[in-house]
Amino acid sequence: MNLWRLERLRLFRTGRWIALLAVFLVLGFGQPLATRYLGDLLSGATGDGYIKIIVTQPRPSDGMAAYFGNISTLGTLVAVAVAGLAFTVRANPPLAALYLTHVRSRASLLVPRLVTVAVAVAVAALLGGAAATYATTLLLGAPAAGATAAGVAASCLSAVFAAAITFLCACLLRGQVATIAVALVAAFVVVPFADLIPGVRHIGPNALIKLPTALQTTPWSSDDTWATLVTIGLTLACVAAGLWRATRWQQ
Numbered sequence: 001m002n003l004w005r006l007e008r009l010r011l012f013r014t015g016r017w018i019a020l021l022a023v024f025l026v027l028g029f030g031q032p033l034a035t036r037y038l039g040d041l042l043s044g045a046t047g048d049g050y051i052k053i054i055v056t057q058p059r060p061s062d063g064m065a066a067y068f069g070n071i072s073t074l075g076t077l078v079a080v081a082v083a084g085l086a087f088t089v090r091a092n093p094p095l096a097a098l099y100l101t102h103v104r105s106r107a108s109l110l111v112p113r114l115v116t117v118a119v120a121v122a123v124a125a126l127l128g129g130a131a132a133t134y135a136t137t138l139l140l141g142a143p144a145a146g147a148t149a150a151g152v153a154a155s156c157l158s159a160v161f162a163a164a165i166t167f168l169c170a171c172l173l174r175g176q177v178a179t180i181a182v183a184l185v186a187a188f189v190v191v192p193f194a195d196l197i198p199g200v201r202h203i204g205p206n207a208l209i210k211l212p213t214a215l216q217t218t219p220w221s222s223d224d225t226w227a228t229l230v231t232i233g234l235t236l237a238c239v240a241a242g243l244w245r246a247t248r249w250q251q
Contacts, residue, residue, distance in 0.1 A: 028131025032063035063136035087170035151212030
């Protein structure tokens with residue numbers, strides 16, 4: 001059995017794919033539904049009292065924005081958790097010794113894991129976006145095709161970027177908990193704080209993470225193109241740095 005097939009089997013037999021699909025599909029179908037009936041729920045909760053809550057009629061863009069806004073956090077969380085479990089080769093020392101002494105190179109061991117997880121999180125983001133588009137069309141009307149397609153693509157890239165950050169952390173650290181914790185700090189603290197650097201706010205990876213929601217109300221701009229290119233570059237840099245660090249492992 002080659003390592004590529006082994007990683008595909010590991011993804012499915014461990015049930016990690018269920019966690020990915022569950023989060024993306026539940027949010028994909030649930031957020032447009034919540035957006036559609038939020039006004040009715042709030043009106044029913046206030047009754048005939050003194051407090052009146054006025055909610056405007058939801059639009060298709062509202063349903064998609066609600067999905068993208070929530071998946072940028074929960075989707076990143078589950079992507080980091082699944083990637084952290086897959087990439088921490090050295091968390092089990094006996095198994096790590098077996099792997100590291102029976103492969104031609106560290107890259108041949110890690111690349112199948114990396115590609116399998118990256119494809120899995122991208123497919124989950126794609127299916128979640130498709131579910132949100134379907135539910136939004138059914139409940140609120142058809143969203144703008146271009147903004148929706150670009151938003152789903154950006155969401156997929158954001159999920160892969162989170163997996164790449166986790167890959168680098170796994171190559172620097174040994175344990176699963178430490179890897180996931182540091183990767184979450186990097187994704188939710190370091191990346192947003194990078195916006196404080198002059199000139200980075202509109203072209204950094206955090207801009208790409210916010211892009212799917214922003215595209216529901218604003219058109220694509222040159223800053224969005226730069227944010228996409230910068231995020232792709234940082235993703236490749238994380239992978240390259242992780243593979244380089246793996247060649248320095250003692251065990």
